[in-house]
Every structure is written in structure tokens, then in C-alpha cells.
Amino acid sequence: MNNWRGFPRPAKPIRVEGGIRARSRRGEIARTWWSRRFIEVLESFGMGGRLARGKNYARAGQVRSLTVSTSVVVGLVQGSRPEPYRVRIGIKAFTAAEWERIERALAGRALYAAKLLAGEMPTDLENVFAELGLRLFPNTMRQLTMDCSCPDWEIPCKHLAAACYLLAESFDEDPFQILAWRGRGRDELLDRLRALRGTVTGPDAGEPEDAPTLPESPEVFWTTGERPAAPVIPDSEPTAADAVLDELDDLPIDIGGTRVTDLLRPAYRAMRRS
Structure with missing residues (x-):
């Protein structure tokens, strides 16, 4: 039968x-x-x-292609007709000032x-956007633009829904796809963060860029390192043994017309030679 209860039977997809x-x-x-957050947002719109x-x-693998770029996701979904349907899912990208x-x-x-420099998505990243008055994920249908070339007038159709699920899986594989959709690609974002981390200061800014690094080998870390060379003391003229007598105030004592310090000098010199 071609009809079911008066309605045409739905054609099976190719x-x-x-x-x-x-x-x-x-x-x-x-x-x-x-990615769950993205699906939850979509399901909250009554698309169940x-x-x-x-x-x-x-x-079933009915989606032929899916491409994520700034503001728009474009895909080809095979339905019951020979020509695949073209789907688009759009979102407003953040401006350059917002991204700054x-x-x-x-x-x-x-x-x-x-975490971002390590390729991870911080679990509360949404809070950073919220503090700036921005939303990482849409919270109303008005923030998404969807269209499909199929004859179904309702949005989203099953072709758009299929693209949404695969889009969520692409977010699983690479969380930076979400940020790219919002206007900032992975490499550009990480380059900007590295540059800014070199100038940001404060208690939460981490170590300065020129902080000393630990040695790669743990054995090296626990050694005392090279012993510093002993300081070199320049050579000087030898000190005379009786020089201390010259530092004394002149003693007002004479013995047989000779000063007492002069009489003591031979004794001091003799002690140094012994």
C-alpha cells in the first residue's frame, strides 16, 4: 500500500x-x-x-559532510530524495572587542x-563568559539560525537534528570547535593566551616568564652541582717580622743611648727564622 490511514507512507532515506x-x-x-550542555540546550527548546x-x-550515517567555521555549521544530509539536503546552523560570533x-x-x-594551553576545556568555563555578560551556549532559539533545503517547514527538521548530534560529537573530539564557532580558532586563541600570560601580573598570574626551570634529570636536581672555585688572593710583598714594632707608639726609653724598639728588632727577626 502507498497510503497509511489516508496519509502517504514516509519514504525511507537513501x-x-x-x-x-x-x-x-x-x-x-x-x-x-x-557537548552534553549543547544537546541539553537544544532539547530544552522542545525539539525532543x-x-x-x-x-x-x-x-545511520545519513550525514555526508559537516563543516564548522566562524558563526556557521554547514552540512549535507541524505534524505529520501537523490539530492542531499543542505543544512545550516548559525550562531552569532563574538566581536573582536568581546574576544579581547x-x-x-x-x-x-x-x-x-x-588547561586551555593543554588542550582541555575548564569545567566552569561558562562562568567566565557569564561574568563578562556573554553566553558560550545559546539559551533561546532566537540565538540560533537554522535552515534546511528539505520541504519540511518545521525547524528543526530531522536533517538539522542529525547535524546537531554530530556537531555535539565533534565538540567531544575537539572542544575548541565550540570557540571556533564563536569566532576564535584554536591556534589564534592559544597564541593570544601565551602572549597575554607574558604580560599579566598579579597573585593569580602564575610564575613569571623568566622563572628558573628545573633540570630535566632528577639525578641532577639532587646533586650539589659544581663546587665554586676558591677565590684567588693576589700576591703581596712579604711582611717584615718586626713590622709590628712600627705600629707601636715610640716608647720613651733609651738603653745606652739606643731606643728600646730598635733593641727588640733582632729578637723579632730571630723568632721568624726559627
Whole structure:
């Protein structure tokens, strides 16, 4: 039968060879807190049923391609028609001035900067954006722009939902994709943080750039190092044995017309030779 209870039977999607498949085969797709946060935001918009159909599309490999760039995600999703549908998910990128504020806030916190430079996403990164009056993730549908070339007039359709799930998985693989979507690529952000960490000061700024580094080998660390050379004392003229007599005040004593200090000199010289 071509009809089911008076309605046309939904056509099955054309199977795709080599499509992008979700890694998760059942249950939740997102694994990390940031990708789960993205899916939670989408599901809070009342997309549950369509997201479920989109999840099936994502697991079946119906998405042919998905590209993330500043402000927009573009994908091709294979439906029941020969020509794949083109989907777009847009979000407003932060301005250059906003990114400057974000980067300075991140650079000013040693733990945040260290995690990002290590390729990790700090668990409370959203708080940094919130303190600046910004939102890392959208909180209303008005902050997202979605469209699909399919005939379904409802947004999001299952094709857009499939792209959203795979987008969440791409955030699992590389959290910097979220920031790139908002207008700052990984390399540019890390270069800016490194530069700012060299100038930021304060109790949370971490060690200065010229701080001494520990030796790579632990054996070297626990040694005393090279003994410093003994100081070199320049040679001087030898001191006469009776020179101390010259430091004394002249004694007003004469013996047989000779000063007593002169009489003592032979005795001092004799003691030095002995």
C-alpha cells in the first residue's frame, strides 16, 4: 500500500556509503560536559521528537559532510530524495572587542589558561563568559539560525537534528570547535593566551616568564652541582717580622743611648727564622 490511514507512507532515506556515523549506538550521544550542555540546550527548546529522529539519522550515517567555521555549521544530509539536503546552523560570533575581554579574563586566571594551553576545556568555563555578560551556549532559539533545503517547514527538521548530534560529537573530539564557532580558532586563541600570560601580573598570574626551570634529570636536581672555585688572593710583598714594632707608639726609653724598639728588632727577626 502507498497510503497509511489516508496519509502517504514516509519514504525511507537513501542509504549512504561512507557517511558520518555517530559513535554512540544507543542512549546519549554526547560524552563530555560541553557537548552534553549543547544537546541539553537544544532539547530544552522542545525539539525532543525531531531530535530523536535526527539521532537515528546520525547513527545511520545519513550525514555526508559537516563543516564548522566562524558563526556557521554547514552540512549535507541524505534524505529520501537523490539530492542531499543542505543544512545550516548559525550562531552569532563574538566581536573582536568581546574576544579581547574574554582572552584577558582567561589569561588572568592561571588554571584556565593552563588547561586551555593543554588542550582541555575548564569545567566552569561558562562562568567566565557569564561574568563578562556573554553566553558560550545559546539559551533561546532566537540565538540560533537554522535552515534546511528539505520541504519540511518545521525547524528543526530531522536533517538539522542529525547535524546537531554530530556537531555535539565533534565538540567531544575537539572542544575548541565550540570557540571556533564563536569566532576564535584554536591556534589564534592559544597564541593570544601565551602572549597575554607574558604580560599579566598579579597573585593569580602564575610564575613569571623568566622563572628558573628545573633540570630535566632528577639525578641532577639532587646533586650539589659544581663546587665554586676558591677565590684567588693576589700576591703581596712579604711582611717584615718586626713590622709590628712600627705600629707601636715610640716608647720613651733609651738603653745606652739606643731606643728600646730598635733593641727588640733582632729578637723579632730571630723568632721568624726559627
